[in-house]
Amino acid sequence: MSETYFRACPLCEAICGLQMEVKDGRPVAIRGDANDPFSRGHICPKGNAILDLEADPDRLRVPLRRRGSEWEEIGWDEAFAEAGERLAAIQREHGNDAVAAYVGNPNVHHFGHLAYLPTLLRALKSRNVFSASSVDQWPHQLVNWAMYGHQFLLPIPDLDHTDYFLMLGANPLASNGSLMTVPDVAKRLKALIQRGKLVVVDPRRSETAKLASEHCPIRPGSDVWFLIALIKAMLRRSAPRVEAYGDQLNGLAQALTVIGAVEVGDLQLRCGVEQSRVERIAEEFLAAPRAVAYGRMGVSTQAHGSLCQWLLQLINLISGNLDREGGSLPNHPVLPLTGPGTSAGHYGRWRSRVRRLPEFVGELPVSAMLEEMATPGPGQVRALFTCAGNPVLSTPSGAALSEQLGKLDYMLSVDIYVNETTRHAHLILPPASFLTQYHYDSVFNAFAIRQLARLNTPLRQRAADERADWEILNGLATAFGNAAQREVKPLPPPQVLIGMGLAAGRSGITLQQLEAAPHGLDLGPLKPSLLSRLQTESGKVECAPALLMNALSELSADAAQIDAQFPLRLIGRRHVRSNNSWMHNAQRLVKGKPRHELWMHPADLAAAGLQSGQRVRLASDVAEIEVEVEADEAMMPGVVCLPHGFGHQQPGVRLRLASEVKGANYNALTDPARIDAPSGNAALNGLPVRVERIV
Numbered sequence: 001m002s003e004t005y006f007r008a009c010p011l012c013e014a015i016c017g018l019q020m021e022v023k024d025g026r027p028v029a030i031r032g033d034a035n036d037p038f039s040r041g042h043i044c045p046k047g048n049a050i051l052d053l054e055a056d057p058d059r060l061r062v063p064l065r066r067r068g069s070e071w072e073e074i075g076w077d078e079a080f081a082e083a084g085e086r087l088a089a090i091q092r093e094h095g096n097d098a099v100a101a102y103v104g105n106p107n108v109h110h111f112g113h114l115a116y117l118p119t120l121l122r123a124l125k126s127r128n129v130f131s132a133s134s135v136d137q138w139p140h141q142l143v144n145w146a147m148y149g150h151q152f153l154l155p156i157p158d159l160d161h162t163d164y165f166l167m168l169g170a171n172p173l174a175s176n177g178s179l180m181t182v183p184d185v186a187k188r189l190k191a192l193i194q195r196g197k198l199v200v201v202d203p204r205r206s207e208t209a210k211l212a213s214e215h216c217p218i219r220p221g222s223d224v225w226f227l228i229a230l231i232k233a234m235l236r237r238s239a240p241r242v243e244a245y246g247d248q249l250n251g252l253a254q255a256l257t258v259i260g261a262v263e264v265g266d267l268q269l270r271c272g273v274e275q276s277r278v279e280r281i282a283e284e285f286l287a288a289p290r291a292v293a294y295g296r297m298g299v300s301t302q303a304h305g306s307l308c309q310w311l312l313q314l315i316n317l318i319s320g321n322l323d324r325e326g327g328s329l330p331n332h333p334v335l336p337l338t339g340p341g342t343s344a345g346h347y348g349r350w351r352s353r354v355r356r357l358p359e360f361v362g363e364l365p366v367s368a369m370l371e372e373m374a375t376p377g378p379g380q381v382r383a384l385f386t387c388a389g390n391p392v393l394s395t396p397s398g399a400a401l402s403e404q405l406g407k408l409d410y411m412l413s414v415d416i417y418v419n420e421t422t423r424h425a426h427l428i429l430p431p432a433s434f435l436t437q438y439h440y441d442s443v444f445n446a447f448a449i450r451q452l453a454r455l456n457t458p459l460r461q462r463a464a465d466e467r468a469d470w471e472i473l474n475g476l477a478t479a480f481g482n483a484a485q486r487e488v489k490p491l492p493p494p495q496v497l498i499g500m501g502l503a504a505g506r507s508g509i510t511l512q513q514l515e516a517a518p519h520g521l522d523l524g525p526l527k528p529s530l531l532s533r534l535q536t537e538s539g540k541v542e543c544a545p546a547l548l549m550n551a552l553s554e555l556s557a558d559a560a561q562i563d564a565q566f567p568l569r570l571i572g573r574r575h576v577r578s579n580n581s582w583m584h585n586a587q588r589l590v591k592g593k594p595r596h597e598l599w600m601h602p603a604d605l606a607a608a609g610l611q612s613g614q615r616v617r618l619a620s621d622v623a624e625i626e627v628e629v630e631a632d633e634a635m636m637p638g639v640v641c642l643p644h645g646f647g648h649q650q651p652g653v654r655l656r657l658a659s660e661v662k663g664a665n666y667n668a669l670t671d672p673a674r675i676d677a678p679s680g681n682a683a684l685n686g687l688p689v690r691v692e693r694i695v
């Protein structure tokens, strides 16, 4: 007898509804849930690969303790006690900051991680908290905080209702959308193209650029000039259309005066984009009944990420599209992420020890993590706690970081695999399958292009020898609290916390109602709410935040300068069958042709005397790696493209399939010194490199 079970997919921001056929408490088939009002039956290969994750023999289920290069299984109570005591002992001897934490991406996808981590992190009292947010969306959070007063007051493109979508540095056809939860994005973009226009600005003619009405190639890292030129072109055509914002704007004239005074110079030279093209885009953007400008990874993880995100907000604002249907407007979620009792964010309350980089939202940029471990002195990091993160493959100078992890006094990981990072841990605590847990997507419902609510209920109980994510985090916090003699209050189970969250949101929607709606609830399109929810001290939109005005005044004109030693620019890419660094152990995803190659324009390849299929050396000023190269017409000349998340062939990694997957670590090459100055976010894209034949 088989049953049917419905649950939202936790593997990317699209949170598609899945329909699982279940036998003996295990999913045996998965398809898109046609009755999910939001995802309408959409599923991608990763959704199906949940079958592989569930059956993966390499997946850990009980605590593992390392003895040299061997691992032994131990009991949960012993594991918690040991972890608590080791961390407390290191702090007693070397101070609180000697214990660092790194929090990875999957935390955001599991309520039992996200809601329970803060208790443990608060108990640790360390300034050295790092996360994947600073190799990702910090520029967005910084700009939200600076302009709107809350890190999560995030305007989202109203994709279903806009007529003109200017998209920079995003490839939703591969990523399924980011900071814009939109399952089934291809269908929705096609509908938009029928109605209006999608313009994609990207150094590569990506899958999304191929679908788009227009692709505008741009030199990596030069978007800031493009956006300044665009604002100037818009202002030449129209006064700011800001009547609807009344007296709720602070500093707009000041910001526009300074931006207007920036000399963009020869745009073609700087960005590879003709001035006439920017003029036409300005014209079209202003003429469109409803328009939106949006930028993602490609413009966040680059040298001017924060300036780009600020300029994008201003473009939506001065064209009258901010907080407007069909433009850019925040979701008002049922489980609140903003408002009373939530963390609006803060900046610069402390600085990193070595480079003096400012804290943001209680964390330091992960680009500072390696040097905090490697530089001796008081406050040096000697122990690391990782939770659902793989910084060796995901953060700057990951290969050097790997070496450093091997030298730590103690490392504790909450993770489901022995991988490139956790192989260095002394203790790994694996959470039970997400299918055993209650889950509410507090983040991605809040970033969705429609108003939604959905509770995910367990498919089965966890086994007696397993522990849920929230039980592990509670267990660690309690054990550490006991060992360090700090007061720690473990939190109640997820269904209780979710219920409390719903009550705080005052939507009137209850846990029982959600439990009775297994496909989730669609509560309608986005409605303007930003202006009434501003959390700035002034109560107004801060159009000219000092941090960004300063960054603008320091913007130097070096964008087009080419270093003869490293003449090419490296950018990343994603594929529908990838998930950052950790799903290459799923048979369904790794089958078929390899996807790790370095892509290069045929003319660049010929100029270097290389041929497709050859193995080449790819070097930055930090390190070099070896990869296979492929000619690709879709690349902008001078730009090469490599996906991140590869490089699994490392000793001690226990990933049977992934270890067979070829490909090298992009982040061996990335430089912790290359950051977006205002936020501290890593500039992973636009990295100067050279490609050489291996002789």
Ligand SMILES: Nc1nc2c(c(=O)[nH]1)N[C@H]1C(S)=C(S)[C@@H](COP(=O)(O)OP(=O)(O)OC[C@H]3O[C@@H](n4cnc5c(=O)[nH]c(N)nc54)[C@H](O)[C@@H]3O)O[C@H]1N2
Residues within 6 Å of the ligand: 103, 104, 105, 106, 110, 132, 135, 136, 297, 387, 388, 389, 390, 391, 393, 394, 395, 414, 415, 416, 417, 419, 421, 431, 434, 572, 573, 579, 580, 581, 582, 644, 645, 666, 667, 670, 684
């Ligand atoms: N060069 C380059 N680097 C990049 C990027 C890029 O585009 N280019 N992208 C960046 C971005 S956007 C991000 S978000 C980061 C991601 O950076 P990370 O979050 O550090 O890396 P992931 O690959 O997501 O690793 C997830 C880890 O969580 C574990 N895991 C998976 N599911 C669970 C679970 O349910 N519970 C627990 N406890 N563990 C689990 C996996 O085994 C793995 O160790 O990478 C960044 N790095």
Ligand SMILES: Nc1nc2c(c(=O)[nH]1)N[C@H]1C(S)=C(S)[C@@H](COP(=O)(O)OP(=O)(O)OC[C@H]3O[C@@H](n4cnc5c(=O)[nH]c(N)nc54)[C@H](O)[C@@H]3O)O[C@H]1N2
Residues within 6 Å of the ligand: 012, 013, 105, 136, 168, 169, 170, 171, 172, 174, 175, 176, 177, 178, 201, 202, 203, 204, 206, 218, 219, 220, 221, 222, 223, 296, 297, 298, 299, 302, 571, 572, 573, 574, 575, 576, 577, 578, 579, 580, 581, 685, 686
């Ligand atoms: N299948 C799959 N889906 C994923 C992930 C995954 O690994 N695999 N990761 C998830 C995560 S953690 C995230 S954060 C999201 C990210 O989702 P997206 O933001 O859509 O990220 P990418 O697909 O990396 O697309 C970034 C685009 O920016 C372009 N780009 C690079 N440099 C520049 C530049 O300087 N300027 C401009 N204009 N463009 C540039 C690249 O060519 C690329 O097409 O995806 C999520 N979804």
Ligand code: SF4
Residues within 6 Å of the ligand: 009, 010, 011, 012, 013, 014, 015, 016, 042, 043, 044, 045, 046, 047, 048, 176, 183
């Ligand atoms: S697009 Fe794929 S990975 Fe993302 S939520 Fe949907 S099924 Fe899961």
Ligand SMILES: [Mo]
Residues within 6 Å of the ligand: 105, 136
């Ligand atoms: Mo990400």
